[in-house]
Amino acid sequence: MTTLLIAVALILALLPLLxxxxxxxxxxxxxDRALDGSLVSVLIPARDEAANIENCVRAALASTGVAVEVVVIDDGSRDGTAAIVERLAAEDPRLRLLRAPPLPPGWTGKVHACARLGEAARGTHLLFIDADVRLLPHAAGAMAAHAQQHGIALVTGVPRQEIGTLGEALTVPVINLLLQGYLPGGGRAFTAHPSLAAACGQLILIDRHAYTDAGGHAAVRGVLHDGLALARRLRTQGHRTEVVDGATLASCRMYRNFREAWRGFLKNAREGMATPSGLPVWTVLLFGGHVLPWLLLPAPGAAVALVASYAFRSLVTWRGREPSWTIPLHPAAILVALAIQWTALIRAAMGRKEGWKGRAYSASNEA
Structure with missing residues (x-):
């Protein structure tokens, strides 16, 4: 029996590494590429983002290589978000502030805000970013040029994740681990099937015509994973989407502690792994490849599986430019990820709603 478990653990550790x-x-x-004749609209939905919005806007306005406008929509903030944007807009005419109307039935908050931003944008390309994202100067132009040169409707990437606490280290790195180790093709354009699409909602550039053709955010109004839903929608409509190296384009500090991270990932889990049919499979893949080897030590085969597991984690961490001190926490991060997913599935079965910034979302993703 132990020999069989070692073989399973070794296979499950090697697969994501390869x-x-x-x-x-x-x-x-x-x-870095210059792109003449195009306008990139940097679109930022903001709700209670007073701590982030100024640095986000200033980084977007510092874009080079392409003309940009920056549009922020204040989505019912209860802090000083709008006042900060108004002050910055007085300094730079490329910046505009919108006010989000009340959230209609059937919409999730961020998707509704993004839809209004898409309507107001004037650009040939729409670059949706979160308020905690900091664009590097070349990012907007490089993403638009890549889209134009290769005929790609949606270009996305996972920004370099800034991690400062143990709670973040136990949660945030799993984003890149799942994308790179468990999605065939990693979201590249040649994987044309919608089921192989991927996108990170923190950083998404979409060609204006393709966005309109696919129905924009209105076509995915009830979802929480708007990036993934848009990518799948575009592929269904015959457009190409691609995941690129986002760590060289932007940075992001998603959360500040374990509680924030737990709530944030719990909110989105039901549109990811936390399904009755999918989560048992994910549990076998993740637990078997990254936790089981520890339980099988000191068997020699278990040590080989453990080396493969940590090689996988190290490779993804290095390429994503995440802190190396998070690597030893790898098995604990896998256990936390599974705990979040199982909690989400159980709460959904109980009809519980997940809250975020004063709004509650049910398992059916209706606001």
Missing amino acids: MAAVNLWHQPVLR
């Missing part, structure tokens, strides 16, 4: 190696080898790294 897939990540292939995915990362082929993942595009975008360079």
